[in-house]
Amino acid sequence: MKNGLNTDVIYQGMTFHVQTEDMGVKNGYFQTQTYYRGKILTSGRFYYTDLISQEDFSNLLDQRIEAEHQNAIEQVENGHINIKDLEPILTPVDRSDKKSGKIKIIAESSRFLKQRPQPKSVFETSPDSDFAFNRADSVKVEKTFKNWRIPAILFLISFLFISIMALPRSRHVPSNEEKFSQYLVQGEDLVTKRDLEPAKKVLNQAISLFPNRSRAYVLRSRVHAEQGAITQSIEDLSHAVEIDPSNGAALFELGKRCFETKDLSKAIEFCKKSILADYRTQEVYLTLATALYRTGDMQEAEKAWRETLAINPENPEALYRLGVAALNKESYGEAIQNLKAAIDSDTEMTEAYLSLGDAYYQSGLKEKAGSLWTKAYELEPENMAVKIKLQNLK
Numbered sequence: 489m490k491n492g493l494n495t496d497v498i499y500q501g502m503t504f505h506v507q508t509e510d511m512g513v514k515n516g517y518f519q520t521q522t523y524y525r526g527k528i529l530t531s532g533r534f535y536y537t538d539l540i541s542q543e544d545f546s547n548l549l550d551q552r553i554e555a556e557h558q559n560a561i562e563q564v565e566n567g568h569i570n571i572k573d574l575e576p577i578l579t580p581v582d583r584s585d586k587k588s589g590k591i592k593i594i595a596e597s598s599r600f601l602k603q604r605p606q607p608k609s610v611f612e613t614s615p616d617s618d619f620a621f622n623r624a625d626s627v628k629v630e631k632t633f634k635n636w637r638i639p640a641i642l643f644l645i646s647f648l649f650i651s652i653m654a655l656p657r658s659r660h661v662p663s664n665e666e667k668f669s670q671y672l673v674q675g676e677d678l679v680t681k682r683d684l685e686p687a688k689k690v691l692n693q694a695i696s697l698f699p700n701r702s703r704a705y706v707l708r709s710r711v712h713a714e715q716g717a718i719t720q721s722i723e724d725l726s727h728a729v730e731i732d733p734s735n736g737a738a739l740f741e742l743g744k745r746c747f748e749t750k751d752l753s754k755a756i757e758f759c760k761k762s763i764l765a766d767y768r769t770q771e772v773y774l775t776l777a778t779a780l781y782r783t784g785d786m787q788e789a790e791k792a793w794r795e796t797l798a799i800n801p802e803n804p805e806a807l808y809r810l811g812v813a814a815l816n817k818e819s820y821g822e823a824i825q826n827l828k829a830a831i832d833s834d835t836e837m838t839e840a841y842l843s844l845g846d847a848y849y850q851s852g853l854k855e856k857a858g859s860l861w862t863k864a865y866e867l868e869p870e871n872m873a874v875k876i877k878l879q880n881l882k
């Protein structure tokens with residue numbers, strides 16, 4: 489994820505500096521400013537809170553930062569800046585260049601034309617001059633000449649316009665940048681539709697154009713994962729992380745792949761790196777918590793589940809896991825509270841009904857326990873644990 493962009497832009501002999509800086513996820517915005525000799529000429533603030541919860545947050549933010557930065561550059565290149573703000577900070581050299589015509593400031597020249605007095609005619613300056621009367625006679629001749637010259641000019645302009653319009657128009661040849669963007673959009677759409685082989689082909693074309701950009705590798709890794717080629721998926725994600733170590737989405741996906749291959753220590757490592765890269769989603773914390781739980785680190789696992797609930801207080805998986813953890817510690821009140829909340833979020837979570845029944849049973853409320861185990865049995869009649877609990881209750 490980019491922290492900022494800086495570009496020098498030369499316009500009419502002057503060098504302007506365009507800076508776009510990310511102010512951090514905590515603030516939720518970035519700002520773009522245009523400078524001339526250290527003075528701020530324009531400043532814009534752009535919020536991106538709408539992107540934070542999205543899976544591809546890092547890349548989406550990069551695209552928005554690049555777009556606004558480019559827009560600010562174009563504003564300078566097209567002269568859409570407040571030129572009047574420059575006057576107090578022009579150096580003697582600038583003013584000399586301006587006077588000599590090396591710097592042509594549009595606002596200044598238009599103001600000069602408005603203030604310049606119109607020249608008086610020769611009749612106003614010397615009405616009795618012989619030259620004036622001779623000139624008056626020649627004007628009559630010129631008017632006669634102009635009577636046919638104006639239609640001729642208009643005809644010529646019309647002819648040229650029609651000729652130009654009739655010329656065959658040259659086709660726009662897309663640049664490599666445009667092709668790369670098109671391949672990415674097309675590839676992501678195909679991956680979403682699970683049209684995997686065409687997606688892989690398109691993404692291979694994108695990688696052949698720009699082999700040192702991470703996004704295409706991340707998308708291709710998803711294709712490999714869907715096809716069951718986990719090793720190739722991990723290779724693509726590892727390469728994406730080498731290219732961009734701050735790509736939180738790629739780090740998380742690499743952690744997920746390691747979790748799928750039961751490499752729990754690597755899964756924990758990459759999930760933590762993803763969080764450090766400000767990629768904080770409930771999926772990251774859930775994967776991290778489950779990996780920690782399977783390694784026996786219950787204390788850290790509980791922290792990760794609580795972080796999940798900080799993002800989404802109704803996440804049924806995190807509520808269920810915290811409920812079971814409280815049940816194991818014989819904290820029945822906390823267990824009942826979390827397990828009931830899990831069922832409210834997912835009314836078909838058999839495990840939650842089963843564990844909530846256990847919490848009530850341990851609290852001495854056997855009738856409530858029985859009703860919950862019966863509900864679990866209705867959801868999964870083949871669940872042996874539920875059958876045993878109901879038999880023991882009788």
